[in-house]
Amino acid sequence: MSIPGTVQVALYRQILLIRRTEEQLVRSYQRGLIHGACHTYIGQEAVAIGVCAHLRPDDLVFSTHRGHGHALAKGVPPGALIAELFGRATGCSGGRGGSMHLFAPEVGLMGTSGIVAASILQATGAAYAFSLLKQERVSVAFFGDGAANNGAFHEGINMASIWQLPVVFVCENNLYATEVPFASVSRNPDVAARTQAYGLPGQVVDGNDVLAVYEAAAEAVKRARSGAGPTLLECKTYRTRPHSEGMRDTGYRSPEEIEAWKARCPIKRLASRLLGEGTASESELARIEAEVQAVVEEALAFAESSPWPDPATLTDHVYSV
């Protein structure tokens, strides 16, 4: 698959936006502006960008507790994301959710979740609805290696396969379920191998290579949209920050391992490729960097100046009426 240069540059811009937004969230957390959890996506950005590049606005994404990147990739404005973590009324969930409960149905982000593996079932259900209502839409479930050992993985993937639903399962195998090594909870290192048991295609992808993810997802989304059924992509990747900001990050992995994965940074890899192949120049990348930085600064200012939610709205939306 030949990916046009303009697309590659666009991917670079998007992947950089996630990284710079996340770095801002880390700083904001350290300043005490984020009141609860903050699970950053730093190191894993290539997965969200490579997959969501193929989605239409009305395709639906169901995400995890580590969902900032999925939200941005699906089109949630960075200001609405930062404001949500700040607990402001302008946050994408109006301050009702925080880091783990991001909702923006208007752009097809159907929620991140504090409960592992829920995304698998809900994405399967959305695909069931598309099929029932004869809509050519696709749903995507992002989940981690931790979810792959949860019963919902078995139940959801089995149903998606038996009914040939238009869903793409994207396992982000970052090697640790919170701090438990996947190697210690699975005899087989590949989640993708499990698809053989359920009769759907599964593929291992380098999750730190946005172009590799882009290629694999192109095929999977096409298959789903054409009615040929679900696919599972296992993207091998790594989070370089702690499970959640402020958490002790020792005792389960070595500094050497973290450094080795930092060297495989998906952004640096794409930048060297763009420069190496002459797809973009240094000055062009520097210009993108400056533009993205400006977007993040504007988003931060928006969040900081946003109002708090009105306590009088506390019980709004518990019920539909």
Added chain:
Amino acid sequence: MRELTFVAAAREGLAEEMARDPSIFVMGEGVGARGGNFNTTTGLYELYGPQRLRDTPICERGFTGLCTGAAMAGARPVVDFMFIDFELDALGELFHQTSRIQYMSQGRIKMPILLRGCIGIFGSAGPHHSGNYYPLFMHVPGFRVAVPTTPADAKGLIKTALRCNDPVLFLEHKGLLNVRGPVPDGEHLVPFGQAAVVRDGRDVTVVAIALQVKHTLEAATRLQQEGISVEVIDPRTLAPLDTATIAASVHKTGRLLIVDEDFAPCGVGAEIATQIVDQVFDDLDAPIRRLNGAFVPTPYSPPLEAAAVPGVEKIAAAIRDLVAE
């Protein structure tokens, strides 16, 4: 007026709504060609086929989560758990996701999902097939809970549920499924949050749940001969709970008994009693009493099972005691 059984009336309501709304589909074990273990979908598969009457693997958490996602994406799922006991495997999905997504999304995502299943202690179903569990859902924000006791209400409440954009539990007591009763022709909707005064009386108010409504009416007929006039209230929906109707009745009678075969601690009776004390304390002439099922897993053997539930005799005795206070 024509008469239908409870299950046929509920099925008629479902069939009418499926004809009206093509986004409705039913999922559960055996709801397809077989028509459901309790005949909840008999005849519908022939009309609507496998996609709308979908037999599932035995994975309650899985298909509940799936239906939650389908509701988020514009369909209107009906999850038919057969026995409501099986729903317990799905509680995490229901409490964390189904009940909260409207709130978390600020109302931008709706949750039109119907969760139905048979409840109740009946027919030696034993420890794993006799549960009620409705207090769990009254306790969690986001759910509506319907517990019809007549065929007309079964039809009217299931139709209302299938037009509601909130998750609704529709609970059918196994001991009521084959009870016959009049059901209005044509469009028949029963609103949520309106209790029914099913018998007028002046000496004591009895609020009864599910099958116990039937038993309480029998007890009230007997007590009439003893000169005790019993007012019987069927809440019909437990969430929302119509305490205004109960309070108005207590204002008249001064006495309240709540009859519920489910366990007493943290149950429906505890909730009703507290609310009534708050609302009409000065109207009470006696302590509020509860008559509940025994606090035990439901046993199998008929004499043990009978000992675990209220029933006509125990209800009559409790009413006599309360009137004597």
